[in-house]
Amino acid sequence: MGHRRKRNAGDAEPRSQVGKISRRTMVAGAVATTAVAAVLPLSDWAYAQVADSNSNPDMMSFLLLSQALTGVSIKTLAPELVGSVPGIDPINIKDTYFKWIKEHAAETAPFRKLLQIAGDSRLSSKDIIAKVNGSDDDTKFLARSIVLLWYLGSWYEPADLKKFHDSPKLLNGPIPSKVVEAKAYTQGLVWQIAGAHPMGYSNLQFGYWSRDPHDPNGPNGNPLPLFSPSES
Amino acid sequence: MAENSTACDVAIVGSGFAGSFIANELSKKGVKVVILEAGPRVKPNFNDYMKSFYEASSKVPESPYPPAVFDSKGNVIDPATVAVGRPSSLTLGASSWKDPKKAYLDQTGKRPFKSTYERLAGGTSHWMGLTPRLVPNDFRMKTTYGQGQSSFPFPDWPIDYETIRPYYEKAEAELGVAADVDEQRFCSISFSANYAYPMPRIPQSLFDQRVGQALAHLTDDETKFLGMGAPVTQLRVRSLPSARNSQPYRNRRACAGNTNCIPICPIQAKYDPTITLNEAMNGGARLITNAVASEILLQNDRVSGINYITYDPKSGAKTGTGLLKATVYVIAANGIETPRLLLMSKRQKPNGVANSSDMVGRHLMDHPQYLTWGLLPQPVFPYRGPLVTSAIGDLCDGPFRSQRAAFRISLGNEGWNSVVGGNAKFGSDPNVTTLDFVNGMNFSGLNSKAVSPAALFGADLTGALGDLISRQFRIAFPIEQSPNRDNRVTLSSVSDGLGLPRPQIAYDISDYTQRGFVAAVRMRKLIFKKLGATDFTARADNDPAGLDVMIDGRPEPLTYGGAGHVMGTYRMGADPKTSVVDSWQRSHDHPNLYLVGSGTFPTVGTANPTLTLSALALRTVEDIVLKLPSQKG
Numbered sequence: 001m002g003h004r005r006k007r008n009a010g011d012a013e014p015r016s017q018v019g020k021i022s023r024r025t026m027v028a029g030a031v032a033t034t035a036v037a038a039v040l041p042l043s044d045w046a047y048a049q050v051a052d053s054n055s056n057p058d059m060m061s062f063l064l065l066s067q068a069l070t071g072v073s074i075k076t077l078a079p080e081l082v083g084s085v086p087g088i089d090p091i092n093i094k095d096t097y098f099k100w101i102k103e104h105a106a107e108t109a110p111f112r113k114l115l116q117i118a119g120d121s122r123l124s125s126k127d128i129i130a131k132v133n134g135s136d137d138d139t140k141f142l143a144r145s146i147v148l149l150w151y152l153g154s155w156y157e158p159a160d161l162k163k164f165h166d167s168p169k170l171l172n173g174p175i176p177s178k179v180v181e182a183k184a185y186t187q188g189l190v191w192q193i194a195g196a197h198p199m200g201y202s203n204l205q206f207g208y209w210s211r212d213p214h215d216p217n218g219p220n221g222n223p224l225p226l227f228s229p230s231e232s
Numbered sequence: 233m234a235e236n237s238t239a240c241d242v243a244i245v246g247s248g249f250a251g252s253f254i255a256n257e258l259s260k261k262g263v264k265v266v267i268l269e270a271g272p273r274v275k276p277n278f279n280d281y282m283k284s285f286y287e288a289s290s291k292v293p294e295s296p297y298p299p300a301v302f303d304s305k306g307n308v309i310d311p312a313t314v315a316v317g318r319p320s321s322l323t324l325g326a327s328s329w330k331d332p333k334k335a336y337l338d339q340t341g342k343r344p345f346k347s348t349y350e351r352l353a354g355g356t357s358h359w360m361g362l363t364p365r366l367v368p369n370d371f372r373m374k375t376t377y378g379q380g381q382s383s384f385p386f387p388d389w390p391i392d393y394e395t396i397r398p399y400y401e402k403a404e405a406e407l408g409v410a411a412d413v414d415e416q417r418f419c420s421i422s423f424s425a426n427y428a429y430p431m432p433r434i435p436q437s438l439f440d441q442r443v444g445q446a447l448a449h450l451t452d453d454e455t456k457f458l459g460m461g462a463p464v465t466q467l468r469v470r471s472l473p474s475a476r477n478s479q480p481y482r483n484r485r486a487c488a489g490n491t492n493c494i495p496i497c498p499i500q501a502k503y504d505p506t507i508t509l510n511e512a513m514n515g516g517a518r519l520i521t522n523a524v525a526s527e528i529l530l531q532n533d534r535v536s537g538i539n540y541i542t543y544d545p546k547s548g549a550k551t552g553t554g555l556l557k558a559t560v561y562v563i564a565a566n567g568i569e570t571p572r573l574l575l576m577s578k579r580q581k582p583n584g585v586a587n588s589s590d591m592v593g594r595h596l597m598d599h600p601q602y603l604t605w606g607l608l609p610q611p612v613f614p615y616r617g618p619l620v621t622s623a624i625g626d627l628c629d630g631p632f633r634s635q636r637a638a639f640r641i642s643l644g645n646e647g648w649n650s651v652v653g654g655n656a657k658f659g660s661d662p663n664v665t666t667l668d669f670v671n672g673m674n675f676s677g678l679n680s681k682a683v684s685p686a687a688l689f690g691a692d693l694t695g696a697l698g699d700l701i702s703r704q705f706r707i708a709f710p711i712e713q714s715p716n717r718d719n720r721v722t723l724s725s726v727s728d729g730l731g732l733p734r735p736q737i738a739y740d741i742s743d744y745t746q747r748g749f750v751a752a753v754r755m756r757k758l759i760f761k762k763l764g765a766t767d768f769t770a771r772a773d774n775d776p777a778g779l780d781v782m783i784d785g786r787p788e789p790l791t792y793g794g795a796g797h798v799m800g801t802y803r804m805g806a807d808p809k810t811s812v813v814d815s816w817q818r819s820h821d822h823p824n825l826y827l828v829g830s831g832t833f834p835t836v837g838t839a840n841p842t843l844t845l846s847a848l849a850l851r852t853v854e855d856i857v858l859k860l861p862s863q864k865g
Contacts, residue, residue: 071694129689144670147689151666154289161671165687168673173325174290174659175667176306182286190662193694194701196615199646200285200492206478209489209617209645210435 065118068125110139153184236554240266243558245525248355250828250849251564252509257853259515271352273521311336315548315729319348326774338724341738346794354506358495361502363843367419368393370837377634385714390806390815399847408481411473419629431478433471439612440622444469446762459632475503489617528577567798567831571721586819593721599710599795602752606765611702614647628838637712637748640838644706654772709752799830816855
């Protein structure tokens with residue numbers, strides 16, 4: 001809890017680092033790109049644009065995986081990858097998470113397996129979820145850690161999730177967790193899912209709390225839709 | 233000593249609300265003021281504090297502020313090694329609250345004292361910002377409700393509501409209070425002619441509005457348990473007076489509803505004492521930080537100086553000592569640190585300074601809170617707006633007070649953030665509920681599928697969380713605690729990092745106060761029924777604050793939380809035999825010593841104490857100024 005990372009909130013990873021691809025990821029990426037072309041009309045529209053965006057194929061798989069597991073559209077997870085003109089996401093939380101998982105998942109195999117599942121673009125979000133649920137425990141609990149990362153900005157060790165899932169009576173306080181960095185907390189998705197904002201981080205206006213967050217006539221009405229049409 | 237000696241007109245120990253108010257008012261009048269502050273200086277901006285808060289795994293009230301409670305390996309830092317320690321809500325668990333190697337306060341009592349405080353310039357910046365007034369009968373409990381009861385524990389105050397009223401109005405201007413005069417006329421609260429609060433009231437949240445509708449029609453049968461002496465057939469939800477800007481005020485922005493009043497408002501739309509403290513320093517007051525007052529020196533019956541210890545804020549190592557000399561001395565170090573300093577000062581008085589009555593440290597009080605939480609049939613979208621915008625205050629005074637404790641009903645806008653799973657034992661929400669549905673667990677109580685808890689992904693997950701979290705609510709019942717001479721601050725045999733004895737605390741909750749909990753439980757049942765809400769109020773196993781009251785012959789397992797209100801430990805009164813200070817907060821024993829803050833409250837009512845202690849501080853300024861020329865003589 002006292003363990004603090006020294007990184008500043010705006011200190012995103014340089015994009016070039018993410019672009020580094022090993023031979024293995026190149027192969028996986030090629031497979032993914034080819035497959036996308038074949039199933040494009042059936043797939044989520046965001047996929048095509050991500051696939052067009054020249055980024056790391058592992059990152060594409062990661063975003064598809066994240067979209068399926070979190071139920072939140074790639075449009076929200078990686079806003080700069082979607083739209084007619086590729087833009088810049090100054091927050092770029094996806095790179096932070098991707099790097100974090102690679103560094104902190106105790107074993108690399110489960111993460112590779114998850115990326116492979118999502119890289120098979122014949123799969124819909126529903127199929128990805130089914131495959132993840134049918135996987136071995138290491139893969140399944142890592143998938144849960146990844147969802148928690150997106151939702152809460154905090155890392156929960158897959159081994160802890162398994163332990164307390166299997167034996168909840170062993171838990172005698174909060175499950176240990178680590179806020180990845182300040183911006184991870186402020187980008188947590190669960191707040192938006194609940195129609196709220198992270199506590200201590202809001203850009204809403206005085207008095208908004210006396211109105212329904214979905215009131216289109218309110219000053220804060222019509223928030224960015226979180227869920228892509230095919231997901232919701 | 234003499235090599236590091238400072239002289240001034242008025243020396244103040246502590247730079248929180250009371251200390252800053254007094255320093256600022258005196259500086260405006262040209263009085264030379266020096267303030268000793270145990271903790272670090274005022275930061276030029278909040279960025280570091282916000283970063284600490286965002287990165288904290290447990291976003292407890294102390295999370296943005298130094299010192300750290302855990303080391304880099306996640307182990308509790310032994311408070312014996314910390315120069316300026318303070319209690320932490322992270323060390324109030326079953327295994328830590330009585331362990332002085334983990335908890336700063338050496339707690340030896342039957343139950344835990346659950347409130348915490350900060351030690352840094354500006355003091356109580358992590359407050360909720362609620363500023364209701366005490367009601368007139370709070371000042372005359374013995375006269376109004378204690379006639380014929382020899383053991384009635386509540387004394388009268390030496391002043392009445394009418395005496396403090398003009399100071400309430402001055403304090404409301406300094407704090408910048410948003411409220412509506414007509415809405416605040418209840419329980420005989422009155423205002424001077426043509427008075428208006430500095431700003432319009434804070435709008436009510438969706439939950440406030442829902443509760444107001446639900447309680448608009450009640451029957452006498454449903455409410456007669458309250459003992460109000462007259463039928464209660466409706467209850468009004470009133471916006472709470474708040475030191476929270478509803479429009480720009482004194483160069484600070486209007487509230488943007490960050491839902492983070494505790495621990496820190498990121499835009500300073502909520503008043504905090506650094507504002508007045510900075511103004512005092514601009515006016516000439518001098519602030520000495522990282523300087524711990526260690527001893528009050530006496531010459532005959534007058535205070536002649538204050539010894540203090542300086543330390544390195546990084547290493548915590550002692551760096552030197554100093555002596556502060558003044559004509560008048562003000563101790564404004566809160567309800568635990570002030571008696572600690574008085575009791576430590578025993579060179580000339582073995583029982584401590586200002587303690588001929590033996591009342592210093594006694595009558596420690598809080599507003600123990602009965603915390604309840606539930607789920608509504610329809611969403612009210614919590615986790616939005618100030619943490620609290622409204623309350624039901626009308627039940628805080630009535631004939632029942634001869635028999636049981638009063639309470640107010642505080643409506644939360646932060647869902648189950650601080651209560652989920654039983655006093656947030658397994659962490660706070662939305663984390664706990666999210667973990668439950670991602671990982672197939674049920675610590676929130678919400679994931680109770682018949683076979684086993686659901687573990688969801690995708691749209692099922694967003695659907696479940698969006699639906700459930702938006703229907704959460706929390707209601708707290710802050711309860712008036714009766715003064716008990718054995719609820720007490722003394723000196724512990726364990727020390728802090730500077731070698732000074734830490735506070736030892738004995739604390740319990742009286743039968744009178746527990747009867748207030750019983751009424752609050754009945755009220756919870758009525759409100760939840762009217763809301764059509766499902767009750768999730770629960771007590772975690774081994775909760776050291778567990779309390780079992782009997783309701784209709786059956787035990788009801790309860791728990792209580794601290795309100796952060798540290799009160800009563802150097803009470804005011806007219807009789808020097810039974811009180812420590814007079815109504816001006818001047819020591820009965822030492823004519824040039826003032827003890828200020830909520831420690832002087834002889835009884836605490838149910839109002840958050842900050843406005844009252846601020847008003848009393850402003851009243852004290854008048855006495856200091858009046859007597860300063862003769863004190864110098």
